[in-house]
Amino acid sequence: MITYNIRGSIIWLNYYVEGKRIRKSTKLKNTPQNLNIVKNQIIPSLEVKILSGDIYKKKPKTFEYYGDIYLKEKESNISFMDKLPRFLSIIEYFKGKDIDTITRLDIKQYLNSLNMKSVSKRTHKSCIKEIFEFACDDGVIDYNPALSIKLKPDPKVDIQYYTREQVNLLLNAAAGVMYPYLHVAFNTGMRVGEILGLQLGDFKDDGFIHIKRTRTKGIIGDGKTNNAQRKVPYSKELFEIVKNYQSDNIFIFGKYDCASKMKRRWAKVVQDAKVPHYKMSCSRHTFATLMLKEKIVSINELSGLLGHSKAKTTLESYASVIKADKINLGSNFSLFGHNTVTQKEVSEVKAH
Numbered sequence: 001m002i003t004y005n006i007r008g009s010i011i012w013l014n015y016y017v018e019g020k021r022i023r024k025s026t027k028l029k030n031t032p033q034n035l036n037i038v039k040n041q042i043i044p045s046l047e048v049k050i051l052s053g054d055i056y057k058k059k060p061k062t063f064e065y066y067g068d069i070y071l072k073e074k075e076s077n078i079s080f081m082d083k084l085p086r087f088l089s090i091i092e093y094f095k096g097k098d099i100d101t102i103t104r105l106d107i108k109q110y111l112n113s114l115n116m117k118s119v120s121k122r123t124h125k126s127c128i129k130e131i132f133e134f135a136c137d138d139g140v141i142d143y144n145p146a147l148s149i150k151l152k153p154d155p156k157v158d159i160q161y162y163t164r165e166q167v168n169l170l171l172n173a174a175a176g177v178m179y180p181y182l183h184v185a186f187n188t189g190m191r192v193g194e195i196l197g198l199q200l201g202d203f204k205d206d207g208f209i210h211i212k213r214t215r216t217k218g219i220i221g222d223g224k225t226n227n228a229q230r231k232v233p234y235s236k237e238l239f240e241i242v243k244n245y246q247s248d249n250i251f252i253f254g255k256y257d258c259a260s261k262m263k264r265r266w267a268k269v270v271q272d273a274k275v276p277h278y279k280m281s282c283s284r285h286t287f288a289t290l291m292l293k294e295k296i297v298s299i300n301e302l303s304g305l306l307g308h309s310k311a312k313t314t315l316e317s318y319a320s321v322i323k324a325d326k327i328n329l330g331s332n333f334s335l336f337g338h339n340t341v342t343q344k345e346v347s348e349v350k351a352h
Helices: 032-052 063-074 080-093 104-113 118-138 164-173 178-188 192-196 236-245 259-273 282-293 299-306 311-321 343-351
Strands: 003-007 010-017 020-029 208-211 214-216 219-221 230-233
Touching: 003 032, 010 032, 020 032, 063 080, 063 118, 080 118, 080 219, 104 118, 164 178, 164 259, 178 192, 178 236, 178 259, 178 282, 192 214, 230 299, 282 299, 282 311, 299 311
Parallel strands: none
Antiparallel strands: 003 010, 010 020, 208 230, 214 219
């Protein structure tokens, strides 16, 4: 029979194995939530291991042992290469420690040591949780200490975007590679890597750009999310701008394969246009915000255009500008060209 008692503020387990009394700390504080975990998860799991003899079979292994298992499991994921440096930094931090000696406090202290927003810490937290889950599956620990760790909410920051007038100033100031790039960016809401991965053949006769890949620092990827491969409408005007720029490279933007190579050019455009300096990726926020403000699409339609995996992501990002009215985009749509369609115009057409 397995019982528990409280020592100080920690829940301890008491049980016997081959006539020998074992007293083991759960490392959990005495709270109603943790008591339920002990009663309904830890004790039943331990009873099964004692009866089956599994309790004798496993010896603690290091954190990096299960970290390597985690990396092998994740290497086929779309975003694996982008997140790999973070995964490796976590494994390096806990390197050499037996996984059963790492406490919930250790994990919290690590997460608190990261100089980044909580939204960025989620990847680190998820990685740690899954690594510990492998150790649970292997039978070397009874409880995952990374469960239920809450991150402090980030302060609310307003989305940065340009007005329609500011976008026109930017487009007028753009030259060289920035001219076709910004026309694509502001008219499609595509991510930087998606734009730099474009080929002329992605502009299909059906009036849509078929987004199939990303290109970042020479690495070709499938996209940030499972919904990243999608279609967005383009205008004849946009196609002519892109076609006239097309380099000798198979990719439209040739040697420009990451945002950092365009940083100085972007700064010059902003300076010449005399508008606030935001990140180059702000073109995506501008597209999304104006599409909602001007009632061109609904939140669900916008989510599809942006390639978000869930409409909830779009909702959380652009909640302040949401209008629920829906329309169908024409295949010749251009937000910053001469073919802009508004909800009012569509309603007038329907009325006739």
